[in-house]
Amino acid sequence: MVITVETRKMYRYPFERVVDIHLNKYPTPLEEHVRGIKTVEEKKDNVSGIIYRKRIATCNNVLPSILRKVLVMNVDDVYMEEESWLDGKRRTMNIRSRCLTWTQYATLQEVSSFRECAANPNWTEFLQSGSVTVTGVGRLNRLFELFAQSFFNRGVKKSVAIMETILEQRYGCPCS
Structure with a gap:
């Protein structure tokens, strides 16, 4: 079964400010589970001006103890990869994120975009969709999926709140 989550948010700030905060919001005391982010690749296309970044986030394992009884799930660090394409001319940033930990048991991915609001160029629209598919833990698949759905929903709300606060x-x- 595939668990999906979608969100849409209008930030009442200009595109450049919102993108800057997204790229620099972690680590922050507002989110204790993201311990660090490292840029592992960055390049700019000289023709299009698009800046590509690949970053790796180191996060705490937030699985509850009952799910950590599956030995391979009992790790301290969870790694997330984020690839982004920032197009300053079109005032868009597209992002693709995925979990690098437990790939043989689950697929967790998000697709997001920031873009200038068509109705108000001083605002920025954020769209995100995410999915989780658990396949490798037998009868516990559904339990992991339910946890993932709850975690995704809380995580999206928390991420938006962190952005707004910063x-x-x-x-x-x-x-206005």
Whole structure:
């Protein structure tokens, strides 16, 4: 079974500010489970101007103890890969993220985009869809899927709240 989550958020801040906060929000005391992010590749296409980045996040394993009884799930660190394509001319940033840990047991991926709002160029639209498929843990597949769905839903809300908090701290109240 595939678990999916979708979200849409309008940030009342300009594109450049929102993208800057996204690229620099972690680590932060607002999210204790993301311990660090390292850029492992960055390059700019001289013709299009698109900046490509590949980053690896080191996160705490948030699986509950009952799910950690499956020995391969009992690890301290979980690694996430994020690839992004920032197009300053079109004022868009597309992102693809996936979990690098437990790939033989589950597929966790997200596709996101930031883009200038068509109705108000001082606002930024954020779209995200994510999915989780668990296949390698037998009768526990459904239990892992239910946890993943709950975790995804909470994670999306928390990530948006962190973005809003940092934007407001750095730039003040949102522009109209």
